[in-house]
Amino acid sequence: MKKMATGNQAAAFAVKEADVEVVAAYPITPQTEVVETIANLVETKKMNASYIRVESEHSAMAACIGASASGARAFTATSSHGLLYMHEMIHWAAGARLPIVMANVNRAVGPAWNIWAEHTDSLSQRDTGWMQFYAATVQEVYDTVLMSFKLAEKVNLPCMVNLDGFILSHAIQPLEVTSPGDFIPPIDLPHALDTNSPMSYGNLTGPNDYFKFRRAMHDAMKEADVECRAIEKEFAERFGRKYTPLMEYRTEDADTVIVGMGTMAREAEVAVDVLRKEGIKAGSIRVRQFRPFPKLDLKGKKVIVLDRDCSFGAGGILAQEIRFHHDVPVYNIIAGLGGQDVRYETIADLVRKAKPEGEFWLGVD
Amino acid sequence: MIAYTITLNNKRKKYNPTPKPTIFPEEVNLMLDDIPEEEFLYKGNTACAGCSAMLALRYILKAAGPNTIIVNPACCSTVCQGTFPKSAYGVPVLNIAFAAAAAAADGIASAARNKGKNVVVFAGDGGTVDIGIQSLSGAIERNANILYVCYDNEAYSNTGMQKSGSTPYGAITTTTPTGRQDSKKDIDLIIMAHRPKYMASASAAYPKDLYAKVQKALSIEGTKFIHVQCPCPPGWRYSTEKSVELGKLAVKCGMWFLFEYEDGKLTLNAPTKAALKRPAPLEDYVRPQGRFKGVNLERLQKEVDEGMGRIRDMANLDALEKAKEATQ
Numbered sequence A: 001m002k003k004m005a006t007g008n009q010a011a012a013f014a015v016k017e018a019d020v021e022v023v024a025a026y027p028i029t030p031q032t033e034v035v036e037t038i039a040n041l042v043e044t045k046k047m048n049a050s051y052i053r054v055e056s057e058h059s060a061m062a063a064c065i066g067a068s069a070s071g072a073r074a075f076t077a078t079s080s081h082g083l084l085y086m087h088e089m090i091h092w093a094a095g096a097r098l099p100i101v102m103a104n105v106n107r108a109v110g111p112a113w114n115i116w117a118e119h120t121d122s123l124s125q126r127d128t129g130w131m132q133f134y135a136a137t138v139q140e141v142y143d144t145v146l147m148s149f150k151l152a153e154k155v156n157l158p159c160m161v162n163l164d165g166f167i168l169s170h171a172i173q174p175l176e177v178t179s180p181g182d183f184i185p186p187i188d189l190p191h192a193l194d195t196n197s198p199m200s201y202g203n204l205t206g207p208n209d210y211f212k213f214r215r216a217m218h219d220a221m222k223e224a225d226v227e228c229r230a231i232e233k234e235f236a237e238r239f240g241r242k243y244t245p246l247m248e249y250r251t252e253d254a255d256t257v258i259v260g261m262g263t264m265a266r267e268a269e270v271a272v273d274v275l276r277k278e279g280i281k282a283g284s285i286r287v288r289q290f291r292p293f294p295k296l297d298l299k300g301k302k303v304i305v306l307d308r309d310c311s312f313g314a315g316g317i318l319a320q321e322i323r324f325h326h327d328v329p330v331y332n333i334i335a336g337l338g339g340q341d342v343r344y345e346t347i348a349d350l351v352r353k354a355k356p357e358g359e360f361w362l363g364v365d
Numbered sequence B: 001m002i003a004y005t006i007t008l009n010n011k012r013k014k015y016n017p018t019p020k021p022t023i024f025p026e027e028v029n030l031m032l033d034d035i036p037e038e039e040f041l042y043k044g045n046t047a048c049a050g051c052s053a054m055l056a057l058r059y060i061l062k063a064a065g066p067n068t069i070i071v072n073p074a075c076c077s078t079v080c081q082g083t084f085p086k087s088a089y090g091v092p093v094l095n096i097a098f099a100a101a102a103a104a105a106d107g108i109a110s111a112a113r114n115k116g117k118n119v120v121v122f123a124g125d126g127g128t129v130d131i132g133i134q135s136l137s138g139a140i141e142r143n144a145n146i147l148y149v150c151y152d153n154e155a156y157s158n159t160g161m162q163k164s165g166s167t168p169y170g171a172i173t174t175t176t177p178t179g180r181q182d183s184k185k186d187i188d189l190i191i192m193a194h195r196p197k198y199m200a201s202a203s204a205a206y207p208k209d210l211y212a213k214v215q216k217a218l219s220i221e222g223t224k225f226i227h228v229q230c231p232c233p234p235g236w237r238y239s240t241e242k243s244v245e246l247g248k249l250a251v252k253c254g255m256w257f258l259f260e261y262e263d264g265k266l267t268l269n270a271p272t273k274a275a276l277k278r279p280a281p282l283e284d285y286v287r288p289q290g291r292f293k294g295v296n297l298e299r300l301q302k303e304v305d306e307g308m309g310r311i312r313d314m315a316n317l318d319a320l321e322k323a324k325e326a327t328q
Helices: A007-017 A032-043 A057-069 A080-085 A087-095 A138-155 A207-239 A262-277 A317-325 A344-353 B052-064 B076-080 B098-110 B126-130 B133-141 B187-192 B207-218 B240-252 B270-277 B282-286 B297-314 B317-327
Strands: A002-006 A022-025 A050-053 A074-078 A101-106 A131-134 A159-164 A172-176 A246-249 A256-260 A282-287 A289-291 A302-307 A330-334 A358-361 B068-072 B093-095 B118-124 B147-152 B198-203 B224-229 B259-262 B265-268
Touching (some): A002 A007, A002 A138, A007 A101, A007 A138, A007 A159, A007 A172, A022 A032, A022 A057, A032 A074, A050 B098, A057 A074, A057 B133, A074 A080, A080 A101, A101 A138, A256 A262, A256 A317, A262 A282, A317 A330, B052 B147, B052 B240, B098 B118, B118 B126, B126 B147, B133 B147, B133 B187, B147 B207, B187 B198, B198 B207, B240 B270, B265 B270, B265 B297, B270 B297, B297 B317
Parallel strands (some): A022 A050, A074 A101, A131 A159, A256 A282, B068 B118, B118 B147, B147 B224
Antiparallel strands (some): A002 A172, A246 A282
């Protein structure tokens, strides 16, 4: 069924179709519409789930952990300060190997108060053991949430689906609301709390065993990289929409590539068309899957990385990841912080002026 | 290797739930024979010698039975379970971060698949009256179908006896080395303001009373809160054989109360009623405890008297006694 929907609504509709058993919710701009839409679906009996109106994001994730640990499918959504407030529980969910799915609407972090798009919130959760995806269209939000449940439950790691605040969360685009059918199998958590088989989960553990648990998380991330390809393939066969960890655009013969995430990377695709008309052999790579981090083909190309985030004292976080995994010079553009409007003309202009290496802050340098 | 899979060191025995006590709550008319022999707290738990929190847990689990899931925030009980790959608790346990117990328990209780199961939080006083108070407040407000037990040893005992909101005036802790100068937080009043379905104050030194209260709480749908005083030998600085004696003295001198709170009505249990009539000398309770060395006994007595006055008023005791006299 085709309808018009916002990115937030798309996340909520996917949660409905995924047959989630427990939703724990706390409001924060610009995420609130996700949990409002789910509340409406639950109260009008269009969705059969327990809806817990928690008093904080810390409790939202704690409630999801409780539900998930008992074997139930659980979901929450948050943004920015909410994500940071639940940080302790984000680690806990991953360490407890619980397949919780969370939508995070990317928003800047205060001070100063700023409610607009930025990726620093979710990227600061990079090392928690959550898988991370960054969507760029309303349809992709919907599809990624559906695929995330299947993936998370396959590898027993939680999954975060990110969408840019306002630019995507509040943008209205056509959405194909696909009923997933048996695409997501019934949840069957191997280590669910069971009164017939009493076990303690997460109790005091010495270094040797603790070490093994951590390694198992790292291995599960590698497994996720394989499983996710199979899930994307099955999704494409069933529903006709193709996703890959890297969404490449005109890269085949490109000698310059623009790498980015989220909506700004889609804007870069328009910039590529503009540059191509001028005879510049540009292409773009949108990093859709950030954790586990995929391998990019950048050999012999001029690499321009767009970062809507910053690790102070180190630079753009995506650029760091690229440098870490690839032995290539990177020209890092920090742009779009706090919701700064970054248009394709601007991106094209930055590419024209780009140096082989270095850092550039849009609107400041 | 998946997550935290822990083997138990004891095999589960058959559990025969007992009939509920007949006369309650005025007096706990319960014989020890009524309490099941089956143990859900096993030998090999790593509690300190004389730990009365484990005594309390033993009876809580006997009352709750095997159809129970424990949610355990950071506290002494985190350690008492034993270390991986063993557990001394005979029911499933979800360990969770310090501030998150009530919310995590609500998450379990809210999942349709867990309907009919007892979801019991076993949390210390720090995790209840201090860092966990927000999630507890939210859970009671939502009437989450959980039993929240706060075992109160009146300090952060697990981390080495630091002052908590529950530490009484005058008590020496490692962060109040000259004795606490201000007064403890009255968590009971805070909980009552939330109007939970059922609430009780109990003591590890009165296990039959505790057993009966847990049984009753678990028969009620919605949020239940039981506050259990648990004397702590290393924290309170007394010799390990005195835990039960001191627990009883706390009630007898009016420093701790045994009561129930239901439908806005507070009912005092017999030992507290007796204590309010003729309290034992506070000094008997204070003297054996190293934590009260050098305490201003007069001021402590004043606080205890104020507490007794408050509970008298709340239980409407004076009016009840007058009415009783009038009918005699």
